[in-house]
Amino acid sequence: MGYILKTDGLCKDYRHFKALSGLTMHIPKGAIYGFVGRNGAGKTTLIRLICGLQYPTGGSFELYGVKNTDSAISKSRRRMGAVVETPSIYPSMTAEDNLKMQYRLLGMPSFDGIRDLLKLVGLENTGKKKAKHFSLGMKQRLGIAIALCGNPDFLILDEPINGLDPQGIIEVRELILKLNREQQITVLISSHILDELSKLATHYGFIDSGRIVKEMSAEELEKACRKCVHMTVTNTKALARVLDSMKIDYKIFDDRTADVYAKPNFSQLALALSKENCEVISMEEHDENLETFFVNLVGGANHE
Amino acid sequence: MSRLLRADFVRMFKSRIFWAGVLFMAGFAGFAVFTRWSDMKAVLGYYCFADDILFVGEMYVGMVISVFMGIFVAVEYSSGTIRNKHIIGHSRTAMYLSNLVICSVASVIMNLAFIAVVLASSAIGIIGELSISHSKAFFLILVSTFSVIALTAIFLFVYMLITGRIAGFAATIMCLFMLFTASSINYRLSAKEYIEPYSITVVDENGEEQEVEQPLTKNPKYLTGTKKKVFLFLHDTLPMDQILQIVRTKTCDVDFIVSSLVITIVVTGVGIFIFRKKDLK
Numbered sequence: 001m002g003y004i005l006k007t008d009g010l011c012k013d014y015r016h017f018k019a020l021s022g023l024t025m026h027i028p029k030g031a032i033y034g035f036v037g038r039n040g041a042g043k044t045t046l047i048r049l050i051c052g053l054q055y056p057t058g059g060s061f062e063l064y065g066v067k068n069t070d071s072a073i074s075k076s077r078r079r080m081g082a083v084v085e086t087p088s089i090y091p092s093m094t095a096e097d098n099l100k101m102q103y104r105l106l107g108m109p110s111f112d113g114i115r116d117l118l119k120l121v122g123l124e125n126t127g128k129k130k131a132k133h134f135s136l137g138m139k140q141r142l143g144i145a146i147a148l149c150g151n152p153d154f155l156i157l158d159e160p161i162n163g164l165d166p167q168g169i170i171e172v173r174e175l176i177l178k179l180n181r182e183q184q185i186t187v188l189i190s191s192h193i194l195d196e197l198s199k200l201a202t203h204y205g206f207i208d209s210g211r212i213v214k215e216m217s218a219e220e221l222e223k224a225c226r227k228c229v230h231m232t233v234t235n236t237k238a239l240a241r242v243l244d245s246m247k248i249d250y251k252i253f254d255d256r257t258a259d260v261y262a263k264p265n266f267s268q269l270a271l272a273l274s275k276e277n278c279e280v281i282s283m284e285e286h287d288e289n290l291e292t293f294f295v296n297l298v299g300g301a302n303h304e
Numbered sequence: 305m306s307r308l309l310r311a312d313f314v315r316m317f318k319s320r321i322f323w324a325g326v327l328f329m330a331g332f333a334g335f336a337v338f339t340r341w342s343d344m345k346a347v348l349g350y351y352c353f354a355d356d357i358l359f360v361g362e363m364y365v366g367m368v369i370s371v372f373m374g375i376f377v378a379v380e381y382s383s384g385t386i387r388n389k390h391i392i393g394h395s396r397t398a399m400y401l402s403n404l405v406i407c408s409v410a411s412v413i414m415n416l417a418f419i420a421v422v423l424a425s426s427a428i429g430i431i432g433e434l435s436i437s438h439s440k441a442f443f444l445i446l447v448s449t450f451s452v453i454a455l456t457a458i459f460l461f462v463y464m465l466i467t468g469r470i471a472g473f474a475a476t477i478m479c480l481f482m483l484f485t486a487s488s489i490n491y492r493l494s495a496k497e498y499i500e501p502y503s504i505t506v507v508d509e510n511g512e513e514q515e516v517e518q519p520l521t522k523n524p525k526y527l528t529g530t531k532k533k534v535f536l537f538l539h540d541t542l543p544m545d546q547i548l549q550i551v552r553t554k555t556c557d558v559d560f561i562v563s564s565l566v567i568t569i570v571v572t573g574v575g576i577f578i579f580r581k582k583d584l585k
Contacts, residue, residue: 051391053584078393085585088388090315090379097318104311106392150392 002029004064004154004186005050011058012045012210019045021210022059027188027203032180034201035190036294042210043190044085047158051082063154078106082156087143091132095123095142098131102149121145121175137168144175155179156188161196169196176200198290208298225293228259230284238278242269259286308394308402316406321375325368325410326417329361333421336360341430353435354426355444355554361418362448362547366455366479369411373456374472376410377403377463387584396580404460404572411456412449419445436554447546447556450564454543455482457568461575465582482544489539490548493532495525543567 005027012020020042027033037043048054050061052073061068066076089098099114118124121141126134131142140160147155157176161169177200179185191197197204204221206214216224228251233239236252243250246269249261270280316322340352380386389399425431434441462475499521505513527535539545541563550556 048583048585051387053387053390055581055583074393074395077391080391082388082391084384084387084391086384088384090383090385092320101311101315102388102392104314105307105389105394107307146388 003027003062004029005061005188007046007050007059007061009059010046010049010056010061012042012049012054013057018210020049020056020059023207023211025205025212025215027186027205029186030180030184031203032176032187032189032201034197034204035188035207036192036194036197036204036290037190037207038192038298041207043192043207044158045210046207047082047084047156047188047190050156051084052077053084078150079152080154080156081144081147081150081152082158083140083143083147083160084156084158087139088146089131089139089142092130094128094130095126095134095138095145098142098146099149102146106150108149117145117148120148120178122171135168137164137171140164140168140172141175144172148179152185154186154188158190159192160189161191161193173200194290194294204290206294206297213297221290221293225289226261227263228261228286229263230257230259230286232257232281232283233273233278234281235276235278238273238276242272242276242278245272256281305394305398305402308389308398309405312402312406313409316376316410319376321372322410325372325414328368329365329414329417330421332364333357333361333418333425337422337425337431341425344431351432353432354422355434355436355441357431358419358422358434358441359444359448359547359551359554361422362415362452363483363551365411365415365418365452366459366482366544367476368414369407369452369456370459370472370475370479372410372414373407373459373463374475377407377460378467378471381467390584396582397576400460400464400572400576400579403464404457407460408453408456411452415449415452416445440554444550444554444556447560447564448550450561450568451543451546451550454564454567454571457571457575458482458543461571464575464579467585482542485538486542486544486548489535489542489545490552492525492527493535493539495523495527497523497526499523541567 003026005025007023007025010020010023011018023042023046025046035043035046045054049056049068050063052068056068063073063076064079066072090101093101095118096114099117100111103111103114115124118126121144123138123142123145126138131139134142144155144157144160147157155176160172160176164172173196176187176189180187189197189200202218204214204216204218205212231239233256236255236258239258240250240252243260243264246264248264250258251261252258266283273280336357340357343350344352380389386399390396422431426433436444458478459475462478463471466474499518501518501520503515503517506516508514539549540559543564546556546560546564
């Protein structure tokens with residue numbers, strides 16, 4: 001698998017505070033990588049290091065295969081766009097002037113494409129309105145448009161939906177999906193709004209106390225969070241036979257416990273098991289989502 | 305760096321604060337000209353040469369530059385655009401140098417706006433002509449330009465390395481400090497060696513007034529030896545002191561340009577060194 005970004009044991013200390021302590025992560029090409037963690041877990045610090053705004057105190061990372069200590073890292077960064085914390089926009093300029101400024105900074109030969117970019121982010125009708133008069137959602141979309149100016153194939157968005165109203169959240173979400181699907185842009189999104197991330201991400205990295213505690217794909221997460229009934233029985237072989245006959249998915253853990261991925265008719269199931277001389281000792285319904293998965297993963301209240 | 309310069313020059317020329325600074329300096333020159341013209345009309349025998357006020361604006365251009373840079377440079381931090389420049393591949397050195405070039409050009413234009421209004425007023429006869437030769441006037445303008453660039457480099461150091469509202473405060477304090485230092489040094493250097501004899505009137509025990517003669521005494525504020533050399537060195541080296549000398553005495557030499565260049569290079573070098581290590585947030 002090709003990776004756009006790989007980090008290896010990244011560390012960042014601010015005097016006596018360890019913001020990152022040996023963070024290792026892998027962002028596959030074409031993914032929407034949901035970077036999940038609490039406030040202060042180290043999400044923004046990692047993004048600052050990748051963007052070169054700060055320097056790691058330990059470890060390393062590779063962007064497009066170029067190591068952070070390599071002088072060519074600046075060239076690699078030209079292939080990415082980023083919105084770190086707040087959108088980088090000149091408040092006294094219009095949306096179009098902000099994009100023109102970015103084109104000049106990038107040394108683009110002409111302003112062709114600015115209208116398309118404005119249309120892409122839904123700001124084509126803002127006219128002479130200055131960016132300081134934009135709503136938060138419009139500023140965020142303008143920030144994304146600026147980050148897209150150099151036709152990047154990697155987009156970093158730090159908390160892009162923080163403070164947005166429901167309409168703004170939908171707009172930004174649809175924009176990110178559009179960019180990923182239509183332009184194959186790899187996206188790294190950091191957020192602690194898990195419900196929203198679950199609607200976007202194809203891969204997840206869970207960060208806690210400055211280190212990645214788990215990386216997984218959306219499919220793996222879905223499997224892990226799949227609704228199931230956790231059963232304890234006297235004989236799982238008998239349970240397997242019965243579930244096979246009922247064409248129900250299951251997973252056997254040992255000779256007494258199994259997860260059943262459906263809501264069967266429990267009376268019928270108990271009757272069928274009884275015929276196989278198997279007793280049901282307990283049944284417990286499991287319904288996990290990204291939020292509960294994350295809380296279980298990082299330890300919930302222990303960290304509050 | 306050419307891309308940075310191109311983008312930032314466009315931003316500067318579109319910036320209202322830049323044009324406000326230019327207009328302020330031009331308006332200030334107009335006010336100075338009007339005051340002198342009024343004096344010429346009111347006081348018999350008073351004649352104002354153009355060079356009497358040609359460089360007065362430089363005493364105040366520091367404040368105007370500080371305000372301009374406080375908005376033009378500081379907005380890059382507050383809006384996060386400085387991060388953006390770095391993310392898209394511009395080095396910190398290039399960003400710093402680009403800001404130095406842009407702000408220096410802006411400062412020089414503001415300074416020249418004052419000079420241009422005074423010279424134009426002289427040309428159309430509102431005030432008198434130059435009492436010094438054109439070549440000397442040109443040389444003084446050149447020297448003062450380098451002093452203004454050195455001042456710009458000092459302010460840029462503050463604005464690039466100190467972020468937030470405290471930067472503006474620090475730059476204002478620094479500007480006032482430089483003005484205060486310049487006038488203090490000038491005052492100490494102009495102190496005479498001896499205090500001339502003078503008489504004072506005192507009232508004695510009987511309530512009668514008596515004149516007491518004070519002899520010729522040594523002035524304790526008169527500078528000598530190493531202390532004087534240090535003060536003279538600072539007077540010829542610090543940009544605000546150079547400006548003060550140009551304004552008061554219309555004298556300068558090539559050393560002024562050299563010291564302004566040295567200050568610009570050293571302050572910028574140290575600034576870049578620190579800025580490269582600075583964590584940008």
